[in-house]
Amino acid sequence: MTTNGDYPPQAQVNGVGDGPQIVSTTPGTEVICGPLLNYRRMSNEHSPNPQWHGSVLIVTTPGQQPAPLRLRFAGLTGINGGQSNSEVGDRTFNAIKLCEDPRKAFFNYEIDLPFQEQEAMWTYHIADMKPAGGLHKQNPDKPCRFYVPSKHESFRIMFHSCNGFSVGTDMETWKGPSLWNDVLRMQAEQPFHVMIGGGDQIYNDSVRTDGPLKPWTAISNPRKRREFPFDEDMRSRCDQYYFDNYVDWYGTEPFAAANAQIPQLNIWDDHDIIDGFGSYTDHFMQCAVFRGIGGVAHKYYMLFQHHIPPPASTFTTAVSKKHHFSTKASPGTPMSKEGQPLDPMQLERTFVMKPSYEDPSYIIGPRPGPYVEERSRSMYCQLGKRIAFAGIDARTERTRHQINYPETYELFFSTLASNIEASKGEIKHLILLLGVPIAYPRLQWLENILQSPLVGPIRFLNKRFGVAGGLFNQFDGGVDLLDDLDDHYTAHQHKKERKDLIHRIQNLAKEYSVRVTILGGDVHLSAFGRFYSKPELNIPAEKDYRYIANIVSSAITNKPPPQAVANLLARRNKIHHFDHETDETLLELFDKQPGAGEPGVKPKSAANNKATMPSRNYAIIAESHPHRGSTGQADGALANGANGINGSAEAQADNTDFVLPKNPREPIHKGEQHAGASHPAASGLTRTGLAGLDGLDVTIRVEKNPEDREGRTEGYGLSVPALDCRGYKEQGRGW
Structure with a gap:
């Protein structure tokens, strides 16, 4: 069985930008970083058959098409052993491209699985992965194990x-x-x-x-x-x-x-x-x-x-979001989900997925x-x-x-x-x-001291002669500890x-x-x-x-x-x-x-x-x-x-x-x-x-x-x- 979790089909292909137009001819998938495993949520959590939802991320060189992720039920770990509550076979999940540019590509696998009567061990594996040019420090082509508690x-x-x-x-x-x-x-x-x-x-x-x-x-x-x-x-x-x-x-x-x-x-x-x-x-x-x-x-x-997937473009001085709000976009201009024109320079040779689902x-x-x-x-x-x-x-x-x-x-x-x-x-x-x-x-007593007029002469000496350089931050010249206290x-x-x-x-x-x-x-x-x-x-x-x-x-x-x-x-x-x-x-x-x-x-x-x-x-x-x-x-x-x-x-x-x-x-x-x-x-x-x-x-x-x-x-x-x-x-x- 092949599935892509909860994402509807259009969410896997819709995006902005045409990507770097690179197709890898190297056998296998060159991995820069990953796999990274996330938990997202439960569904049917108040029913007799709740479902676990998570994701796996890998970062690759551009032009890759990673193999499907194979998820395998590896047995129950409860103290009394026993059988699973249902027939649980291997499942596969296709890679979803989140974004890609001439240096790298991000792929995600949305996975889900059923909770069992006892704590269960699961393994996942993406075939034919190999380190990319020494960037990845370990061999990624091996099954990874994780655990899910009893229902x-x-x-x-x-x-x-x-x-x-x-x-x-x-x-x-x-x-x-x-x-x-x-x-x-x-x-x-x-x-x-x-x-x-x-x-x-x-x-x-x-x-x-x-x-x-x-x-x-x-x-x-x-x-x-x-x-x-x-x-x-x-x-x-x-x-x-x-x-x-x-x-x-x-x-x-x-x-x-x-x-x-x-x-x-x-x-x-x-x-x-x-x-x-x-x-x-x-x-x-x-x-x-x-x-x-x-x-x-x-x-x-x-x-x-x-x-x-991230926003397709981020702030620069030339194309700021304040400018976006005051500019009428021309027909066909790519738009963000906030209805703002996107920065065309950041979209050159770049693809960013546009999810239709949060x-x-x-x-x-x-x-x-x-x-x-x-x-x-x-x-x-x-x-x-x-x-x-x-x-x-x-x-x-x-x-x-x-x-x-x-x-x-x-x-x-x-x-x-x-x-x-x-x-x-x-x-x-x-x-x-x-x-x-x-x-x-x-x-607050320390805040009062650091904000008091007593610090003023020291700040002046810091600006003119570098006195007490470790006391003041390198951004607005304020007392360095104050940003932590203000947090x-x-x-x-x-x-x-x-x-x-x-x-x-x-x-x-x-x-x-x-x-x-x-x-x-x-x-x-x-x-x-x-x-x-x-x-x-x-x-x-x-x-x-x-x-x-x-x-x-x-x-x-x-x-x-x-x-x-x-x-x-x-x-x-x-x-x-x-x-x-x-x-x-x-x-x-x-x-x-x-x-x-x-x-x-x-x-x-x-x-x-x-x-x-x-x-x-x-x-x-x-x-x-x-x-x-x-x-x-x-x-x-x-x-x-x-x-x-x-x-x-x-x-x-x-x-x-x-x-x-x-x-x-x-x-x-x-x-x-x-x-x-x-x-x-x-x-x-x-x-x-x-x-x-x-x-x-x-x-x-x-x-x-x-x-x-x-x-x-x-x-x-x-x-x-x-x-x-x-x-x-x-x-x-x-x-």
Whole structure:
């Protein structure tokens, strides 16, 4: 059987441009990068026969016609073995050309498969692939293996962010993406069903130090930098830089191996474009160079990270979108989906597919962003039986004073509400990706210092004599740290937007009795924040819709901040009063140093800092308890003793006899008790049962020694209970 997933036939052939007119005569398919495996969504998710949907991307030399992808059911992996729920034979999927120019071509395979009664292993293979002229670092012509959970289970999730290096990193100390070796070890022991990229999947910052923006960055006059044109030559050189950087990074092992066998879900952040994009002053962000690189970075973000065709042309000074809106196109002029004329220079010898279909997993923003002149692309999908995922695109619409448009939030939360309601109570958890942490220590005092008149004389000396050169950025001359602080939800200018967002999340949790857990990265250290009802309300966590955990996992590859910064953040870890009913703080999770006592391992933070961990890390999230299907067989196993005396997982989630501590930085429910390296969830391999039938286990795997190329880690664990607030009465009031 041959199929092309959900794409209608016309979507595979419609496009703009006639392509490079190259036909390869070399046997086989020359692959530059890939294969890269993505997860998209489920269909029929509330029926007895749900379907898994994903995609596979390869990048080839031009003129290729890749062979069909062969998808093969490779057996069940459940602990009791057994048969599949249906006859599952091999299937083939044809390549869909997304775009092609004289240097490369992007092909996508839209694949789908049925969920089984137990976790299943699948393999895919594209025949006759070979490395293209030394560009591809491994032999791509081999079957790749991935795993799909039972139809009765939810996905086992790996979460990461900041997967690259900032400019100036000492590469002798931070030896490449070594933590991906640990990810692959965990994958071999207990497979991940999806890996969520929380932003900065690639660092493109060197475009200004070693790439085509270097001469522009060297211009000392900020006004001249703002007025510098982004012409076709600059666009073409930036296009080549971003493509080459993606090929190099996505072909680097062991990251490349993970890309091929763990399905990805990605949302971008600033380093996927350039450091601080969106958070500099508005008059500077409006300059042609920022708008230009925003468009080029968006193009390759769409291709490499989402496997969808990009816009056919991007911003240049000569043919800007503002000019498009005021120009009447001549008959026959190619048009974008926004009804704008396309740049004919960018279409020369180039083909770009025009899809007639948007995958329903995307929540497309109502209007283009202010600097990236494309619409935001947030996501919603279901991760198995009981977990939903939603990711907010918090970069496309970002300015120094806003993160997302109000109408984008309206569309986003209405989409969440309609899908959760349609599940009729089946969805128990919402994993919400924000990219940047939202339950995090306040740093407004530092913002005030950096924006105070005291910095003025230092800025003058910097401009005239280069004094304190490391303090100021090379773009608008502002204090370099301010763009990072301005990115934070806790920044003073985002205070109202942050409060409105948390209230929306709380209301969603309350209305549908769904536990919300937030993922955040960006800050290059690990922490575990949470919002919760004030102790005097005496609401157990299992009934508390205000209890929202924020898993902070960053970075999987980039270097951590200095110990002094992490220790300072820990000292700023106060009990914050979010509103009249809600408090927030970080849990003191890190009860020991990673690898303490092992040869060559140094302490990462002060002995009294148990809240922030400045060491590379990633997170694992999985259901705390196995669920039995119609066969009576359970996937996974419980930790010894996790079910208590009577074997009841639900009993372990009962918080009624738990005594709240005087210090809420300590555990505030049973799942947080003994949180840290001794918690049953710390290994990331065993279901604890501690969070009840529908709870989650959370593991943060922290690097022990940056000089260890194998990336060995220490685990820190805790559990998050499911929420059942239906009919529950607060003391002295009801809801």
